[in-house]
Amino acid sequence: MNLVNFLNNILLIHIDFIGEIPKELGSLSELEILSLANNSLIGTIPLLIFNLSSLISMDFSNNSLSGSLPDNMCQHLPNLEEFYMSYNQLTGPIPHNLGQCRMLDSVMLSNNQFGERIPRETGNLTLIKNLYLSENNLIVGRVPAAIFNISTIKILSLCGNQLSGILPSTAELPNLEQLPLFGNNFSGSFPSFITNASKLSLLDISNNSFSGFIPSTIGNLKNLEILDLKSNYFTSSTPDMNFLSSLANCEILRVLRLGKNPLNSIIPSSIGNLSISLEYLNINDCNISGNIPKEIGKLNNVIELQLQDNELTGSIPNTIDGLQNLQRLYLQNNKLEGFSPNNLGQLSELAELHLGGNKFPGTIPTCLGNLTTLRKLYLGSNKLTSVIPSTLWNLEDILYFDLSSNYLNGSLPSNIGNLKVAINIDLSRNLFSGNIPVVIGSLQNLQNLSLGYNRLVGSIPGMFDHLISLEFLDLSSNKLSGVIPKSLENILYLKYLNLSFNQLRGEIPARGCFANLSGDSFMGNLALCGFDPQLKVPPCQSSTHRKSKVLLLIVLSLNIAVTLVVLVFLFVWLKCRKKDKKLPSNIDMSPQETWRRISYHELVRATDGFNEHNLLGKGGFGSVYKGRLDDGMEVAVKVFHLQFEEAFTSFEVECEVMSRICHRNLVKIITCCSSYDFKALVLEYMPNGSLEKCLYSDDNVLDISQRLTIMIDVALALEYLHFGYSTPIVHCDLKPSNVLLDENLVARLSDFGITKLLGEEESMIQTQTLATIGYMAPEYGREGKVSKKGDVYSYGIMLMETFTRKKPTDEIFIEEMSLRRWVGESLCSTVMQVLDTNLLGRDDEHFSSKEELVSSIFSLAMECTRESPAERMGIKEVAIGLINIRVEFAKFKVNDAQGYQIQVSFLHFLLINCTFDFSSNSITYL
Helix, strand or coil, X not given: CCCCCCCCEEECCCCCCEXXXXXXXXXXXXXXXXXXXXXXXXXXXXXXXXXXXXXXXXXXXXXXXXXXXXXXXXXXXXXXXXXXXXXXXXXXXXXXXXXXXXXXXXXXXXXXXXXXXXXXXXXXXXXXXXXXXXXXXXXXXXXXXXXXXXXXXCEEECCCCCCEEECCCCXXXXXXXXXXXXXXXEEECCCHHHHHCCXXXXXXXXXXXXXXXXXXXXXXXXXXXXXXXXCCEEECCCXXXXXXXXXXXXXXCCEEECCCCCCCCECCHHHHHCCCCXXXXXXXXXXXXXXXXXXXXXXXXXXXXXXXXXXXXXXXXXXXXXXXXXXXXXXXXXXXXXXXXXXXXXXXXXXXXXXXXXXXXXCCCHXXXXXXXXXXXXXXXXXXXXXXXXXXXXXXXXXXXXXXXXXXXXXXXXXXHHCCCCCEEECXXXXXXXXXXXXXXXCCCCCEEECCCCEEEECCCHHHHHCCCCCEEECCCCEEEEECCHHHHXXXXXXXXXXXXXXXXXXCCCCHHHHHCCHHHCCCCCXXXXXXXXXXXXXXXXXXXXXXXXXXXXXXXXXXXXXXXXXXXHHHHHHHHHHHHCCCCCCCCXXXXXXXXCCHHHHXXXXXXXXXXXXXXXXXXXXXXXXXXXXXXXXXXXXXXXXXXXXXXXXXXXXXXXXXXXXXXXXXXXXXXXXXXXXXXXXXXXXCCEHHHHHXXXXXXXXXXXXHHHXXXXXHHHHHHHHHCCXXXXXXXXXXXXXXXXXXXXXXXXXCCCCEXXXXXXXXXXXXXXXXXXXXXXXXXXXXXXXXXXXXXXXXXXXXXXXXXXXXXXXXXXXXXXXXXXXXXXXXXXXXXXXXXXXXXXXXXXXXXXXXXXXXXXXXXXHHCCCCHHHCCCHHHHHHHHHHHHHHHHHHHCCHHHHHHHHHHHHHHHXXXXXXXXCCCEEEEC
């Protein structure tokens, strides 16, 4: 580069220079304009450049410069008017003497890595119009108050830092046009000076901690084009958001974002008076209730409408067809119940339609198939029924197609092959039947395919290997049969595969994506085999081994047959003995008739006057004492605290429920004792206390096998309550303290004080009784909705606690972190970070396999605790899944020579835990 001293201007922009800035530039004493912007320069800025006293403009923006700016930068730059350093990698503090460059008109230091505070001397720049300090790493601190009194300033950009404090209310910024402050920690009420800045066109204070009312005076900003207040703590001073009416004065308003503020209001009809220029309207996650007003149809230039994550009810208004420019409609996660099918079909520009997580019933509107511009369609988690309309297969440009968690039925047609460009297809958790269409294999852009939890039959199409872009495939919980196509090994990008709980058989392929899969992908298929121990399936055997296996099965079958004959003989013998006793045929042998008579005084003697030494535990409405009756029988006496009115109801509910039910895994009631001022239940005594006591005891640590068996016991008890009795029973308060353990560590579910009985055809009822915080299902805590799936949620939380030894209310779970999220995140890395340290060490001989099993347990727990009740597993599926895991775990305790003993032990388990109905050839868990 030939440099001469008399140069005044150097403009070398977009030349793609590389390397460092030449030091020789510092010798050009007459230089006034130096611009090297938009190149690939690296290194530090030579100090000599900051001695060019004639310099008016310095622009090094959009490079990769590093280092810091000299603190005395302005000492030799008295004429500097423009200083542009944005989009570099500069560090250190902003120069403290920046305020000495009194002629500065524009300062742009955005998108660097500056630290420390904004120097208070910056407030001395009395001629500055544009000040950009955004997207740096400024430490927590206040903005110098003097900056808000620079009357010449037009653009003040401080967004994307760590600034905090309250903005001054007396600022004077009459020429302010743009104020982007988003992404900081500012707090306090809405800054009142803003409504006096009459020239303001852009106000973005989103993602801060502002609070208080949104003032109606905001309508004074008649030049406002962009107003973004989202993600703060703003509220409305009236239930109908009166500030919206004032915004009608902002006639050129294009963007209005209010989302993620606790507005707690309804959408007023005055929303139709907003500017005809409005293009983006965002009021999501604001606790908005009521209907969507029909006046919203007047906003006919809106491109994006976001009303998701609220409490909206009613129907989508018919006037929705007035939004003729609408491209993105977000209404998911509300309580909407009605479509306007013909009107939705007239939104000819619509590219995204998000209606999931509502209560839309009936059939999918056929007119949606006319929206040829549609790229994303989300209708999941509603109450849709019938078949998929054939018109939907006309959406040949659709990218995301989600109809999951509904009640859709019928078979999947070959027309699904029309979705050639689809990236994500989710039809899971419906009632689809028939075969998987072979044409799905032609969807070569498909990355995610979910068909799980349906009733699909037949084999997995071999053409699936044509899905060259596939990363996620879920075919679980169907009735698929046949072998796993070996051609699936050729899907190079497949990372997740779930074929669990089907009827697949044969050898699991070993190459390609299968080399990285765990046993979770195949559990619940009883006829699969493989050569990798991590798959948790029996090893595939040669023909010789098959003959040995057949011989073993014959021997086992003979043993079972002999056992069953003995059982039948014992059954007949007992029947004969009962006949010999000649009991009258009219005696009612209900459980109440078999209760013992125990007086209050006997209970007093049994518990030593309800002595504190015999206290086993206290609950909300009662205390439990250990006692020994006059005949020596040990019992647990639950005495109700009658000073609480709810205790009377709790006593009555427990008596009613426990007198009806009988199951090996439910605590047994011996009798009750009731008078005007005393009420108690006498229960069988559980010597090992509660699961909670055992979990958090340092003396007797339960191992994985014991914990797994206990949770299977609880699942079987819950299955009996939900399905084994004539009236479905919802426990409502599942937690470790309500699971008791007998002398053999057999679990017994107890405490039925807030239990609910579902009536005929009821799947959910309302209650005002609250269960235990941390274990309650979301719909129970928010709306008092009680259902069998609520019990499943509580069971999932208890399953996590059992294997993490962490309560859901543990002090580590603060802000957005919860037990469920903690466990869920561990499944993406390693469960060892959440697993109870007493259970498994890395020096264990079968560490990897056991870690996979524990991962399967936590995966089941995650399925139990999904947000939507419809998406949660049924307790029968949970029980089967845990039993399969228990069988896999048992293999680590025996060698191959003991395989026969495993089968006999499993037979013993069935004989103890099940009843046999010979007339219907069925087995029922006790």
